[in-house]
Amino acid sequence: MYSRARFIMVGGFLGAGKTTALGALARHYSYQGKRVGLITNDQAENLVDTLNLRSQGFSVEEIAGGCFCCRFNSLTEAADKLSQEHRPDIFLGEPVGSCTDLLATVAIPMKRLYGEQFDVAPLTxxxxxxxxxxILTNQQRGGFSPKVAYIYKKQLEEADAIAINKSDILNDAALSELKLLLDDQYPEKRVFTFSARDGQNLESWFDYAATEMMDWQKTMDMDYDIYADGEAELGWLNSAFKVVADSEFDPNRLLSEIAGDMQERMIKSEQEIAHLKMTLMSGMDIGFISLVRNDAVPELSQEIQGRLQEAEVTLNARAHIAPEDLQAIAERAIANACHSQQLKFEILSTQAFKPARPVPIHRMSH
Ligand SMILES: Nc1nc2c(ncn2[C@@H]2O[C@H](COP(=O)(O)OP(=O)(O)OP(=O)(O)O)[C@@H](O)[C@H]2O)c(=O)[nH]1
Ligand SMILES: [Mg+2]
Incomplete structure (x- = not known):
């Protein structure tokens, strides 16, 4: 008889740093000799996050075609598949960044239906x-509509713990101000502050996620009409394309130029980027770039050393814009960046859409 595995979900809005934090969590538990399995999730396939986590050497299952709540059976199937292959002690799940109501639609059903297999950790x-x-000071709601801001705030409301990530970009005054805002609007929540990317201050959160219990008594009202409308105001683009050069090209420049061009066009059309991310792969080489707000700088979180002759790029963009406009902006940016290094490109797949109304398989209270 095996002991129960722990299921840890890390939520948060698009671009908050979930994949980065889950990578750090997975490394931490692996160093302790525990077996870890990760489950990524999106509305469509071809995920930058899956490529990212697999490239770090982790076992990853991807659930595409809807969020965990709408694909609850796929979530448990993915866990079974990982179990057969690796028998993880810890499952780490990354829900879609525009998803909320996870307590009622994922955590409680997991406990009620699969409580013998899984010990469900509190939701960070x-x-x-x-x-x-x-968003908390209502400054044009961070570039998003009131309905998207509603989803953002519901995510915080249902959290057991809120983690202020990216502490490396905050000075002390800004951090105190944010803590006061959270304390005022979400009193009595446990708050962590860390930098998942730089590995700063993560220890107490690692311990919390590994040992604490979820508050099962909490309940949260959800207006599924506002939730669905909010999600439908976001445009989603998952695409993949191939580039080939006559001679060699600079892959980091290609990623930076596409991200920079898309950012300029989004700013010009006054539409907010939620998260634009790309992976460029060629043989064993892999590079990543990510842009999380219109006013941020695209971050080449992993550069490729040297020049390449050909590569495949996976692009995932989520923004407050109509999907067809997002696709047009991406295609223009890809064409321009390829032209600037005289590359030929071929689009391999494209999915551009608004997320469909969430219809959870289960919605349970304790
Ligand atoms: N400065 C800083 N950047 C970070 C930190 N953690 C993550 N990031 C950056 O934030 C960007 C988004 O990180 P991800 O981990 O992909 O965010 P996510 O929440 O998984 O995004 P989605 O899956 O698209 O919702 C990347 O450029 C990361 O390198 C951090 O602690 N500090
Ligand atoms: Mg992610």
Whole structure:
């Protein structure tokens, strides 16, 4: 008889740093000799996050085609698949960044239906401090509509713990201001502050996620009409394309130029980027770039050393814009960046859409 595995979900809005934090959590538990399995999730396939976590050597299952709540059976199937292959002690799940009501639709059903297999950890919700400050102080709701801001705030409301991520970009005054805002609007929540990317101040959160219990008595009202409308105001684009050069090209420049061009066009059309991310792969080489707000700088979180002759790029963009406009902006940016290094490109797949209304398989209270 095996002991129960722990299921840890880390939520938070698009670009808050969930994948980065889950990578750090997975490394931490692996160093302790525990087996870890990760489950990524999106509305469509071809995920930058899956490529990212697999490239770090972790076992990852991807659930595409809807959020955990709408694909609850796929979530448990993914856990079974990981169990057969690796028998993880710890499952780490990353819900879609525009998803909320996770307590009622994922955590409680997991406990009620699969409580013998899984011990469900408390829900930590990460925030990007710049975006949180704008939304909590209502500054044009951080570039988003009231309905998207509703989803953002519901994510925080249902959290057992809120983690202020990216502490490395905050000075002491800004951090105190954000803590006061959270304390005022979400009193009595446990608050962590860390930098998942730099590995700063993570220890107490690692311990919390590994040992504490979820508050099962909490309940949260949800207006599924506002939730669905809010999600439908976001445009989603998952695409993949191939580039080939006659001679060699600079892959980091290609990623930076596409991200920079898309950012300029989004700013010009006054539409807010939620998260634009790309992976460029060629043989064993892999590079990542990410842009989390219109007013941020694209971050090449992993550069490729040297020049390449060909590569495949996976692009995932989520923004407050109509999907067809997002696709047009991406295609223009890809064409321009390829032209600037005289590359030929071929689009391999494109999915551009608004997320469909969430219809949870289960919605339970304790
Ligand atoms: N400065 C800083 N950047 C960070 C930190 N953690 C994550 N990031 C950056 O934030 C960006 C988004 O990080 P992800 O981990 O992909 O965010 P996510 O929440 O998984 O995003 P989605 O899956 O698209 O919702 C990347 O450029 C990361 O490198 C941090 O602690 N400090
Ligand atoms: Mg992610």
């Amino acid at each position: 919700v990460l925030v990007d401090p710049m975006r949180a400050r704008k």
